[in-house]
Amino acid sequence: MVIDDEAAIRRFLRASLDPGEYTLTEAADGRNGIRAIATENPEVVLLDLGLPDMDGLDVTREVRQWSELPIIVLSARGQERDKVAALDAGADDYLTKPFGVPELLARIRVALRHTGKSAAPEPVIEAHGVRIDLAARQVFRGSEEIHLTPIEFKLLATLARNPGRVVTHRQLLTEVWGPAYAEESQYLRVYTGQLRHKLEASPARPKLITNEPGVGYRLRIDE
DSSP: OEEOSOHHHHHHHHHHSOTTTOOOOEESSHHHHHHHHHHHOOSOEEEOSBOSSSBHHHHHHHHHTTOOOOEEEEESOOSHHHHHHHHHHTOSEEEESSOOHHHHHHHHHHHHHHHTSOSSOOSEEEETTEEEETTTTEEEETTEEEOOOHHHHHHHHHHHTSTTSEEEHHHHHHHHTOGGGTTOHHHHHHHHHHHHHHHOSSTTSOSSEEEETTTEEEEOOOO
16 A cells, blocks of 8 residues: 655656556545555555655554554655654555665565564564573573573563564653653663574674664564
């Protein structure tokens, strides 16, 4: 589902998405987009923020009241605060216009993998040689069990429950440390650094836990 008032963008997406693999539904404003989401039940939404009748953030908040389908924002707004606002409103991912087709297709594939999972998170997440057993509270790198502190595990589990999705700094801080720590971003730098040293083959070039500068962190499930 594409919600964008720019006809040129909709044409570009039609040309970029293989019709043999994707079926595209379009809307040129937010209200019609919301109605189409409710009636068409798409697997992924590609959403512009600058719509003629309402802001894309409001579209996201309204849809999130009744649906968890993946929402990827495609917007010319490239400031960190815009990305944070969209992700905090409930978007799963954010691409700044202009964007490359290969990256867009990769983000769509991640979103489709996520929506293909059951409503409850998978009890075991495996990626980049690391296995995270959420139910047993165990983490393995290869065959070796890695011992994490309670805070380290809680941070990793929060990311693992949102595989492939950017989780904002505020979301992580609030869930792991509590609302009073929502602005203490240095906590994340310290603890993600500790996790990378324990889990990554090369902590200086992380593949499992990556960051979106100024926005948040992502547990990558693509190899």
